[in-house]
Amino acid sequence: MFYNEALGDALRLEMERDARVIVMGEDIAEHGGAFQVTAGLLDAFGPTRIRQTPISELGIVGAAVGAALTGLRPIVELMYVDFAGLAMDQLVNQAAQNRFMFGGQARVPMVMRTQGGSGRGNAAQHSKSLEAWFTHVAGLKVVMPSTPADAKGLLTSSIRDDDPVIFLEHKLLYRTKGQVPTGEYLVPLGKADVKRAGTDLTIVTWSREVLFSLEAAEKLAAGGVEAEVIDLRSLVPLDRDAVLASVRKTHRLLVVHEAIKRGGFGGEIAAMVAEEAFDDLDAPPRRLAGLETPIPYAQHLEKTVVPQVDDIVRVARELVA
């Protein structure tokens, strides 16, 4: 099953299970969503539960906050994470903080599904990776699945979660295939997944870079280097134990993400490991991430600004050398 179908499967099952679950967003009705995640849901649930909205990101996200506070479990599809800049106020000052500010009176069970990343020539305003912003907000959870099965299981858990969840997909993962359990399937938030076991270094990564890292791991294995690839799956809550346990075994850390390096979540991981497992490290923790630039349009340039498989191989080799 494709990644986008797995997401649609989770939406359909949760909407059948709970009438309070609704989806709001742009282009999600007849068109089925910019990436065909909601395809077929309009026919199944009708226009009141698959609410196609005007282009009003702040209003839509804010309406979801209000709906969540009063009894619905809304899911907002934000077409590109790059548009989050328009809705940050409702996400950060309202959704994330209501529970705390109101002394526990309120719950905001909403999910904002969106997608980021480069690779399709969509250029600077449609290709960013902004997970770091959301991880820096007390009150939000941040989920980033890399496989169809995780996409289904994590989305299901996110919809059932009573806190606001930022669910970040990747535009180039939608057409990736994988085995997906049929029927109800949950993957808990806050549990990383060892996508490949290894002994020589730990690669901590998420979203599309998980696939690149696994490819890189195969190439490294050919050269006798066994990389352990940890897919964080959710950045908040963060599975610190999984990361630390692996580093204590391999004694080497490489964090890989597509977002620009400066201020990226890779800094959090590398700093946390340096702080908690300093003596277990046989080499400096390394980060491989996007260059500090917006994403360029030209096809031959786009790949040059975010980590590719060979970049991971190169840095991993330096790390174990």
Place this chain on the structure above:
Amino acid sequence: MFYNEALGDALRLEMERDARVIVMGEDIAEHGGAFQVTAGLLDAFGPTRIRQTPISELGIVGAAVGAALTGLRPIVELMYVDFAGLAMDQLVNQAAQNRFMFGGQARVPMVMRTQGGSGRGNAAQHSKSLEAWFTHVAGLKVVMPSTPADAKGLLTSSIRDDDPVIFLEHKLLYRTKGQVPTGEYLVPLGKADVKRAGTDLTIVTWSREVLFSLEAAEKLAAGGVEAEVIDLRSLVPLDRDAVLASVRKTHRLLVVHEAIKRGGFGGEIAAMVAEEAFDDLDAPPRRLAGLETPIPYAQHLEKTVVPQVDDIVRVARELVA
């Protein structure tokens, strides 16, 4: 001279020097700004250069982008950094990226002045520290002065800078006093300042925590521990050399900031040092930062969620123990 007066001094001098410099924002005219930074400027320059705006953060910041693209050098006063969530799109997708997206055709010489931080009982929507968001945006510069002199010198440089600068003040620094050079005074962006020399550990910090760190350093000195306190002053550009040189001397790093720890810029500093100066470190790099919570209202609670002087002393002692 007070910090807010030093800022006003820089504004006045730059407005006298360059007719293209204008200020836009809420409450900046008769009232003189929420923190009295623009006090007196309305009388000096009139309502067309001190443009009091309606409450339309996205529109104001966007208008500044357009004005900057066409020949003015606008300064926007955003009353609280917490409101940035409303204006992020214009800052990130437009101001920060125009030069790159347009292949170098455009320049966006604008400054967004705003202030953050807790300590005044303004609660969760008026007390955040969000510098990490801006550092993670390719195309923005991020400046955070801790003293009146730096405030004047860095604001002057920011106004003359041809890139968009996010200038972050702290609400509890406005009424701090210090010597300020009279007349034209520039402090270059990208140069950290060693606010106190020391040999036993390096404290890297910025904004109000610089003052706390200096106080802590005195207490530590009483106990025979000499802390070097580095005030980054600008996070972007970052003075990596100053940080690395100090750590290579003291062999110990403590990063202190008020923003919540998770996803904070402290991770960038600690990771960078662990990566570049691993062998120079005699102890794990430590971060002391805000707890992962919105800022509470109650006076006796507010202080408990962000680093205080004694917290810095305690962690520094652990670090050198």
Place this chain on the structure above:
Amino acid sequence: MDKATALDLYRVMRRIRDFEERATVLFGEGKLWGTIHSYAGEEGIAAGVCAHLRDDDWITSTHRGHGHCIAKRADLGRMYAELLGRETGYCRGRGGSMHIADTSKGNLGANGIVGGGIPIATGAALTAKQLGTDQVAVSFFGDGAANQGAFHESANLAAIWKLPVIYVCENNQYAESLPVKNAFAIEDISRRAEGYGMPGVRVNGRDVRAVYDAAGELIARARRGEGPAFLVADTYRHEGHYYGDPRKYQTKDEIEGWKARFDPLVDTRAWITDAKLATTAELDAIDAEVIEEAKAAVAWAEAGPPASPISLPGDVYASY
């Protein structure tokens, strides 16, 4: 208007005025933290609108939210306790004046973000529509908030979806130091409703009867499923924007002139007695009751324990 309604409106307005005066004193005594924004002069709007609301109807409020909270039948003791940073406060001392909420009475919270409550009320109305109830949502906000994009986007959503929400704009002539005449190129803010396809009504917000009547119709209409409306109530804030506002942007004459022209409490007493709905003595009795109630509330609040230490992640996350 019948006697019970009139006296209830008066009682609510008196409660609000008394609360603002008492909170100001407490602030002066250094017992409060942060800042407070007085609703004095605007009492008739919250009272007149909320008189039509049930406990299961929702409101979103503003930084100037004490009045809305009281009109929505909040417990005064828990309000004072919140201002005093007590565990017994509505928000356990975490929110303070700018974030008081009482979800048990449908108050989805004061808001420190100007315009921040507008999309939230719109979403609450969506819940009512989605679940097929006859609940309504009211969003209170100021003239300043009407220039926020959040208002535009929300009003349009409500109009196309025919949501049961009333947008109540309290035009008190200023947004902090910015006079409305410098913030709008139109004189009548309610005309904006036309651009969304909803009724726009302008009332004299200084007269609680006018507000009561106008709000009654629009709320009933929304309950019947006939969609949203925009109600603009013209008023004036008797006090500064916040406690301690030097008010450099206003003249003494202007302020005194307005105060001389109207005081919702005085005016309400006048029409109630003129209409022979009640005697001065009856109104004085209400005042006395309100004062007793308030004193007891403050005493209860001050006796409450300080807000408990922040506990994480529980205070921030429902589950983690």
Place this chain on the structure above:
Amino acid sequence: MDKATALDLYRVMRRIRDFEERATVLFGEGKLWGTIHSYAGEEGIAAGVCAHLRDDDWITSTHRGHGHCIAKRADLGRMYAELLGRETGYCRGRGGSMHIADTSKGNLGANGIVGGGIPIATGAALTAKQLGTDQVAVSFFGDGAANQGAFHESANLAAIWKLPVIYVCENNQYAESLPVKNAFAIEDISRRAEGYGMPGVRVNGRDVRAVYDAAGELIARARRGEGPAFLVADTYRHEGHYYGDPRKYQTKDEIEGWKARFDPLVDTRAWITDAKLATTAELDAIDAEVIEEAKAAVAWAEAGPPASPISLPGDVYASY
């Protein structure tokens, strides 16, 4: 209308149509990357509006920006070069279709953020006002963008400051798959102007003459310092939202019906010849010139060097 103006409008419209057709072919050949949005059917709006603009006037454009760019006198070769990712492109291959800008001609750029250009044009108008010039700014955007908060906040700013900016809303009946009737509870979008205190004019955007006349008045008015205006031009996009749009949300009949009812190029030829402003032969000659010019432009673009590698920090920062 005089002959020169009529023929220039026609030439610009033909250039735009030809560009969209050629770009579509190039995309089909796999020479382009990302996505493109065709302006076919809407040519008269960009042509009619920009005919009144000087090179030192500014425009902000949209994701559907080729037409605006061409009407603002951009060089076709550099446009094609940008689409082809060449160093000789307007943005050195960094921007692509959705970000073409030509600041030398006052085009402040296409924009991938719906509504993103509206505040920017407003700011450009502020520059004109501040510096006391008679320049004007025009912001082109779609019906969908009119529901963005950015429109609301900008329109109000322009109105209160009397800025020389014209907001041109191209109502092509859809925002991606969302029909305008589901996005607005009003039939005439131009009515929103009333809420800001600026003139609102609705024209038949399918008729370049109507657009030319209406835009001419509003732009002249803005140049005279009389403030902003809102111009809504009704039209229909002949193609899908983007190259490859399955258009599930439209029926064949609807699409064919609109195309049968109007084609700006055909209609413009018709009235020009009917009005005896030019002969069919003259128009055919223009078509031939446009085709030659375009072929040369594509050839020049394809001969250009690929975009140079990203160089940091210089590509991102003016100084660092």
